[in-house]
Amino acid sequence: MVASIQVDARGRSCPEPVMMAKKAVDQGHKEFMVLVDSEAARDNVSRFVKSQGLRVQVEERGDEYVLQVNG
Amino acid sequence: MEKWKIVLAGSLVGFFGVMLVKFGNPVNMGVCVACFIRDIAGALGMHRAEMVQYIRPEIAGFILGSFIISLSFREFRPRGGSAPLIRFVLGFFLMTGALVFLGCPLRMILRLANGDLNALVGLFGFTAGIITGIQFIKRGFSLGRSYSQTRVSGYLMPAFAVVLLVLLMAKPAFIFFSQKGPGSLHAPVALSLVAGLAIGVVLQRTRLCTAGGIRDAVLLKDFYLLWGLLAIFLVAFLGNLLFNFSQFKLGFIGQPVAHNQHLWNFLGMYLAGMAAVMLGGCPLRQTILAGEGDTDAGVTVLGMLVGAAFSHNFGLAGSAQGVSANAQAAVIIGIVVVTLIGLGVIANNLGLQRKERIGVGS
Numbered sequence: 241m242v243a244s245i246q247v248d249a250r251g252r253s254c255p256e257p258v259m260m261a262k263k264a265v266d267q268g269h270k271e272f273m274v275l276v277d278s279e280a281a282r283d284n285v286s287r288f289v290k291s292q293g294l295r296v297q298v299e300e301r302g303d304e305y306v307l308q309v310n311g
Numbered sequence: 312m313e314k315w316k317i318v319l320a321g322s323l324v325g326f327f328g329v330m331l332v333k334f335g336n337p338v339n340m341g342v343c344v345a346c347f348i349r350d351i352a353g354a355l356g357m358h359r360a361e362m363v364q365y366i367r368p369e370i371a372g373f374i375l376g377s378f379i380i381s382l383s384f385r386e387f388r389p390r391g392g393s394a395p396l397i398r399f400v401l402g403f404f405l406m407t408g409a410l411v412f413l414g415c416p417l418r419m420i421l422r423l424a425n426g427d428l429n430a431l432v433g434l435f436g437f438t439a440g441i442i443t444g445i446q447f448i449k450r451g452f453s454l455g456r457s458y459s460q461t462r463v464s465g466y467l468m469p470a471f472a473v474v475l476l477v478l479l480m481a482k483p484a485f486i487f488f489s490q491k492g493p494g495s496l497h498a499p500v501a502l503s504l505v506a507g508l509a510i511g512v513v514l515q516r517t518r519l520c521t522a523g524g525i526r527d528a529v530l531l532k533d534f535y536l537l538w539g540l541l542a543i544f545l546v547a548f549l550g551n552l553l554f555n556f557s558q559f560k561l562g563f564i565g566q567p568v569a570h571n572q573h574l575w576n577f578l579g580m581y582l583a584g585m586a587a588v589m590l591g592g593c594p595l596r597q598t599i600l601a602g603e604g605d606t607d608a609g610v611t612v613l614g615m616l617v618g619a620a621f622s623h624n625f626g627l628a629g630s631a632q633g634v635s636a637n638a639q640a641a642v643i644i645g646i647v648v649v650t651l652i653g654l655g656v657i658a659n660n661l662g663l664q665r666k667e668r669i670g671v672g673s
Contacts, residue, residue: 251456253393253591253607254523258531263440277660279386280518287313300413303388303459 242289245269249285250277250304257281258288262307270311277304314538320517321542327506328421328543329550331369334498338558338567339425339545342369342510343418344594345409346568349611349619349628350494354487358623362492366479367657368500370598371472377515377602378469379508386515389465391606394454397652398607401586402614403534404645405594405619408582410619411638412436412626413569416521416583420540422569424547426561427577429569436577438591441525447589447653448530451660454589457607465604468612472602476504493568515603516558520596522587568631575634575642580647582645589653 247264249257253294257276257292264272276282282298289309297308328341338345346363355366381387392535409415412433414422419437422430436649478486479500489495497503513519517539524589540639551559570576587593590611592600597615600608622628 251390251458253454253457254520254525255448255530255591256453262531268504277390278388279384283518287533287535291531291533 246271247272247274247283250275252281254284255307258284259287261285264295264309265289270294270309272309274307274309275304276307278307281305282307316600317517317535317539318520318542319517321539322546323419323513324417324510324519325424325543325546325548326550327510328417328424328547329554331498331503331506332551332558333554334502335514336498336503337493337494337496338555339422339427340414340418340493340568341421342506343414343421344370344373344617345406345415345576345615346413346418346493348406348594348615349410349623351491351507352616352619353476353489353494353623356485357620359487360623360628361487361494362489363494363623364487365494365497366486367497368476368479369507369510371475372504372509373492373511373514373543373595373598374472374602375470377599378472378507378510378511380512380515381603384516387465387604389460389462389604389606390457391460391464392609393457393607394656395607395610397656398590398611399614399617400652401590402597402611403618404584405583405590406484406615406618407622407627407641407645408579408586409469409594410622411579411634411642412576412583413629416580417543417593417595418586419580420521420543421547422566424544425551425555427566427569427575428561428563429566429571432573432576433580436580437522437584438525439577440581440586441522442529442587443581444585444588444653445530447657449662450657452589452591452653453660454591454607454656457605460606464606467606468601468609485628511599511602514595514599518596520592522584522593523596525584525586526588546597570629570633572629572634575629575639576618578646579629580640582642582649585646585649585653586647589649
């Protein structure tokens with residue numbers, strides 16, 4: 241069991257948020273949280289984790305989004 | 312579902328690319344962000360190349376369309392501070408490379424869709440540049456994060472777009488308008504503006520990006536954006552056959568506003584591809600981001616504007632006659648500078664990571 245981690249991808253240009261999520265997946269994490277603050281990043285990261293067979297729940301927090309990824 | 316949205320968005324861009332040519336824009340230049348920013352630089356007197364001076368309402372439309380739709384979807388977010396000066400320089404050289412090829416990546420697709428095979432050479436160069444840029448990203452290239460800014464900073468680029476439209480309508484004596492050449496050819500202002508606004512709206516919603524399409528396909532095997540690019544190509548191709556058939560020409564020779572110096576078509580777009588990946592998006596995408604409050608993208612657009620001015624002041628732009636020695640030097644210098652920026656940023660970021668690991672620093 242890999243410890244759950246938090247990826248802070250706020251304020252990053254494309255494709256960095258996805259690369260940061262990819263790094264977490266590549267390290268074997270199946271449960272982690274990604275923080276983003278743009279809709280483009282929210283959509284791109286969601287699309288990526290779904291393509292990896294993982295599930296994602298999006299929660300809006302003010303001007304930011306919390307993406308909870310689950311195996 | 313998502314795929315159809317991006318295909319529709321690409322189709323709309325392809326369709327307007329065809330229609331704007333039919334109603335007066337230069338051939339294969341229905342929409343071209345690099346060419347249009349160059350024409351705006353000329354109209355503002357930042358360069359004095361008499362053939363390419365016109366305030367292109369399409370650019371103002373991209374920015375304002377994105378601004379309006381992002382406001383109504385609550386996606387307008389004034390933000391910035393992610394290495395603005397580096398972005399300015401990358402925008403500058405992105406423009407230098409694009410103008411040697413004679414077009415941004417979008418015009419490259421539109422040229423290809425009208426039979427200009429020089430654009431295929433450009434596409435190879437652009438793809439090679441993107442793959443090079445990806446190598447930087449894989450090795451830790453990042454311009455750092457942006458932070459939210461005051462709302463007024465996000466209004467500046469939309470305000471600039473409005474000023475451009477006012478100058479276009481008022482035609483004061485200090486604004487230059489080409490009497491001949493590509494700058495003198497344009498669709499009616501209303502059509503150009505409506506097309507620009509529509510493209511701005513649709514691209515803000517779908518995030519369509521010419522560099523992103525190839526980047527994501529190579530880097531992530533994600534073909535979402537690439538579908539949009541294919542749609543631009545197919546619709547423009549069919550549309551040209553249908554509406555601009557007399558101007559359709561397959562081959563390398565005698566193509567409108569183009570040259571067939573393959574090496575420089577390749578390297579010009581190589582430079583553009585590299586810079587676009589490092590910036591996180593192509594010229595078109597930068598104008599959309601600038602409209603939704605991204606001031607770093609705004610700085611990039613200004614870098615492109617200044618790059619266009621320098622290109623014509625120093626004779627760096629390609630032309631139908633070919634590519635001058637100055638232009639060749641500029642492309643090489645651009646590739647070297649952009650590479651050095653990439654390596655410098657990577658070295659710095661690696662250093663930061665090492666410090667974090669051993670617990671030094673902030």
